[in-house]
Amino acid sequence: MNVLENLNRALDYIEQNLENEIDEYEIARRAYCSVHHFKRMISYLADISLQEYIRRRRLTLAALELQNSAVKVIDIAIKYGYLSPDAFTRAFQIQHGITPAEMRLTNQSLKAYPQMTFRLSIVGGEPMKFRIENKEAFQVIGITNRVTPIEMGEHPGVEQVWSSTDPNTYAELISLNNVEPFGILHVDVGEGGGRRKGDYNYYFSVASTESCPVKFSRLYVPSMTWVVIEVKVPWEPEKWKQIYGEWFPSSGYEQIEGPTIQVGPEIQVGVEKQVFTEEVEVEYWIPVKKVR
Known part of the structure; x- marks a missing residue:
């Protein structure tokens, strides 16, 4: 299994556990590297931290559920790891620019962050000494x-x-x-x-x-x-x-x-x-x- 496959296995694990507690050591095990190295890779390649990536993905899925279901805000907040509706509302507003209640009333556009994937990219072949x-x-x-x-x-x-x-x-x-x-x-x-x-x-x-x-x-x-x-x-x-x-x-x-x-x-x-x-x-x- 090559490096790209290992990294993508780790990203798949994150995606499958957005509704659960995510174990950083399990991420690293699937990526066949240390937690420290995986966090560095994510940070420099995606320009955000691992925890920020997870947060964005959770709030993206939460927004889709709010748009497409009548589930209570508190239930969705708990589902994606927020201990109170206030904490969920603050995080939601930071990412999407509106509160969950405002979104349901106005149906405004939201910021959706798709799942990341590592791919091989053939570029100019600039040498590195x-x-x-x-x-x-x-x-x-x-x-x-x-x-x-x-x-x-x-x-x-x-x-x-x-x-x-x-x-x-x-x-x-x-x-x-x-x-x-x-x-x-x-x-x-x-x-x-x-x-x-x-x-x-x-x-x-x-x-x-x-x-x-x-x-x-x-x-x-x-x-x-x-x-x-x-x-x-x-x-x-x-x-x-x-x-x-x-x-x-x-x-x-x-x-x-x-x-x-x-x-x-x-x-x-x-x-x-x-x-x-x-x-x-x-x-x-x-x-x-x-x-x-």
Whole structure:
């Protein structure tokens, strides 16, 4: 059974259990991967989280039932996992723009989210340069901030670190870099790293064996296997889909829990906005394990 079939078996399980409690570990078992990796795949390929996808599908089916039956709103709410009609009404209005009662009175158009399916797509065949790196544990030292990601552009919490760092602090940070990977490291820790929804911790940092000065924070990175992918910044959204839609399904690896690290670029500290006049080559490190 190939990777696409496994992923679609997992989506079928979700579809068959929208009226029941959905077990994330059963999803992962059917997809033949970890929960963590499946969530990443969904997030980067569909641009929404797994839980958001499930929520949208449930509210789509709920809306169809409200349109085509006389079943009470409370019964439909309970059927799709809502403990109260108020919670159901709020969620329904967020997705469809009207309440369940208004929908039955006006018969307005609704937002229907169909079941997702993974399909093979033959595209331009753009090459992707990568290597597999087995690296012993190391530490990074730097400046950290809690970040809430946005859809486009640099995340404000990241820019806040860059704009508030003075040149002397930056020079001191660079001087601590005495082991690989060399250069400025942009390290994301948490589910929201990259373009995924959810807050995460960002480290503007370097790899170092030195003691951590008081003004900086330290992050321990355990021994891991990494796929190191060469990319260019500013990032194009299509690059995420190439990594998660093309490289991972064909590689025999899956992503594991751990920080993601972008090596470079160096930035201009103390300014509100970074301006890149041309593309800059960087490395993106993703923690992985071999699964086949």
